[in-house]
Amino acid sequence: MSTPEPNKKRDYSRYDQMSTSELEQLLRLDFQAAERGDSDLDAILYISDLLAKRNSPADTDSAWEQFETKYRPYAHGRSLYDLDDGQAPQPQPAVPPAPPRFRPVRLLRRMALLAAALIACLLGAMAVAQAAGVDVLGAIARWTDETFVFVPAASGPPSGTSFDEEELAQLHASLQPLDMEGRFPTWYPEGFVPGELEVTELHSSVSAHIVFLGEDCVYTVVVQHYTQPQTNTGIFEKDDTPVEQYVHNGQTFYILSNLDSLTATTYDGEFMTMINGSLTREEIKAIIDSIPAPSSSLEPEQLRERLAQEGQSLYFPQIPEGFEPTQSQYYVDPITEELFWSQLYQRGEEFLIFGVTKHAGAPDNIYEKDDTPVEQYVYHQVSHYIFSNNGSTTAAWMVGDTEYYMFASDGAVDMKALIRSAYEAV
Amino acid sequence: MGNSISDEEQITTLYRDMYGRMVAYASSVLGDPHLAEEAVQDTFCLFCVKADTTLRHENPRGWLMRTLQNVMRNMQRHRAAMNRLIMRSLQVEHLEELLVYDEEDVDLLYGDLAARADFQLLKRVVLDGCTMLEAAEEQGITVEACKKRVQRIRAYLKQKLADF
Structure with missing residues (x-):
């Protein structure tokens, strides 16, 4: 490719190996940074x-x-x-100086790490957080440039009020024809009074x-149902506070700060939810948490049937005695059609998570691990990778385009026996 | 004259070389290929208007990329501000009473019709995510006329909502 100022001393080939979504994320992060030059x-x-x-090639003609x-x-x-008046100062163009020849690339490398951390929150960190007994719904994702962790939310929820039964019934009756019931929060912070539901077509x-x-x-809660496919759902103004991602019911809410207000928004390809106003982060998260869990869930047998429709088997391990299923996550990305399914099992203080990701493209799950070596365990002609992460053991492997993983608290299970059991029932 | 033809050739060459990658960049940032294309077209418009200097800039491609960043930032800022304006407008109890332009302006004898039509246009551009060109073509007007109408309703709503 031709760069504006070809410079053989700079090597960008590391980007060649990155996935499209990672590169796009890098560009977005760089765009934020570009404001600061x-x-x-x-x-x-x-x-x-x-x-x-x-x-696909652009139609330049x-x-x-x-x-x-x-x-x-x-x-x-x-x-x-x-769109400002004619007298307003011109916002652009800013004529740039020639790119510096020996610009350090540290910023983009840091961004690459940040991008990886964001991807990690998809499954790895979230599952670990659940496994560790931290309720993801009540936990806050925190990261710096180098690290990504879940920590418990501030002690005790902010005080507030739930809609009473009559209000809820009224709300649901109004929302049902719009297919929006179950998408509205059912709690609001103390001191606020809900107005009437307004519908705009x-x-x-x-x-x-x-x-x-x-x-x-x-503050306002808006649920927007796009009746035609959209690739753009509006743009939100924000200040330079980093965007926080908050996962609830398998959906990622982006929390943006703009001066004295916060906006939380999520979009599943059809419905967009926006919560905006003078709220604290704790309040906005509590509002998000009050959105009911989706009624759809997928039992292992249904997952097996779903994979069978695509000619794939489900390699489900024999869950050891005493482990009881508790939380389950099931989500199909409406755009990529990637399928995420996981089930948490608990036996007293011990936990086990079994999860499946059916990828639509290149696998991009990232797991946290400590500095102990990764063990490769080949069974049934499949390489299984087993590694530890500060008190838990992880196993991950690929069968076709389906990624399997298990997390378990140390000593809770014999990971290799569990892996072998997955192939016995098929 | 010879120089201007040469400038045109340079513009065409630069456009063909840069268009695809600028759209790829803008799509990543904006998350919408249509808006991305419009941002790129807008950037080239700015480039052409100032061709006397931009073509002779020591780094025209860098100029284009930096200006594209500014255009996208401007686009995001104004669209977000207009989004808020629409949301605030929709919360007004009697929106139809609000949407009446001042009839002292001869161009706006039918102030209510004009204001409502402009409000619809604004909603198409902001809420429905249309590009200025898409919204303009729906109305059978030019992008410039579309921009002026969006500017008009925006300024009007800003002034009116300040009273609420």
């Missing part, structure tokens, strides 16, 4: 070029024709999205919202 344009161009090559006939004739030196979406009025503050 930290962007590495050479690296960005290299990554963008990689992505352009991986995607059509784009050029559109540019010449529909955009350029009306160009007059101000961006289309520069737009061209390609239906939104329902409730305004909660406090003494001198307000």
Whole structure:
């Protein structure tokens, strides 16, 4: 590829091995950094070029024709999205200096680590947190540039009120025709009074919202149902506080700060939920936590049937005696159709998690481990990787495009026997 | 004259070289290929208007990428602000009474119709995620006219909602 200032001393080949989603995440993180002038344009161009090559080729001829006939004739030196009055200062373009020739790449490397940490929260860290007895629903994900951990939320929930039965019944009756029942929070912080449910029908979406009025503050809950496929669901303004991801019922809520307000939002490809207003982080998380768990769950037999429809077997281990199933997670990504399923078993203080990820693309689960060696255990012509992580043991292996994993508290199970048992029933 | 033809050739070459990767970059940041394409087209418009200097910049590709970042940031900022404006408008008890332009302006004799039409346009651009061009083509107007109408309703709502 041609970079703006070719420089043979800089090697970007490490990006070649990264997945598309990791590269896209890097670009987004760099974009945030670019506001502070930290962007590495050479690296960005290299990554963008990689992505352009991986995607289907852009129709440059059509784009050029559109540019010449529909955009350029009306160009007059101000961006289309520069909507301020004529007297307002021009926001762009900022003519950049030539990229520095020996710019340190530490920032992007740190971002790569951060991207990996974000991916890790998908399964590894979340499952460990559950396994360790920390209720994910009441835990806060925290990370720095180098580490990612779950820690228990502040002691005791913030005080507030749940909708009473009559209010809930009313709310559900209004939301049911919109297919939104079960998507609204059922709790609100003390001092707020819920307003009426308002429904707005737009061209390609239906939104329902409730305004909660406090003494001198307000917050809003909006659930938007996109009735046509969307690739863009709006843009949220935020300040430079890092975005926090908060997982509830298998859905990731992004918590954004903007001056004196917080927004939490999640989108599953069809429904978008937004909670916005003058709330503390603890309050907004408690509101999120009050969204009921989805009624859909998947029993192991249903999972087996689902995989069988795609010509795959389910290698389910023989769960040792005394372990009882407690929490289960089941989620199908509406866009990629990746399937995530896991089941937590508990026997007193001991835990065992068995999980399956049916990938749509390259596997990208990342597991936490300590510095002890990884043991490779070959059985049934499959390599199983067993490693420890500070008090727990993990086993992970691939069968076709399906990734299996087990976490167990140290000493709770014989991991190899458990692996062998998975093949006996098939 | 010869110089301007040469400039045109340079612009075409640069466009063809950079378009794909700029769209890939913008799509990653914005999460929407259509908005990404519009941001790239917008960036090239700015480049062309200032071609006398941008083409002679020591690093035109760097200029394009940096300007694309600014365009996207601007786009995000304004779309988020307009999103809030719409949300606030929708909370107004009698929205239809709010949506009436000042009839002293001769262009807006039918102030209520114009305001409602502009509000729909604003919602298409902000809530439905349409590009300016998509919204413009639905209305049979140019992107510039679309921008002016969005600007008009935005300024109007900002002023009116300040009273609430």
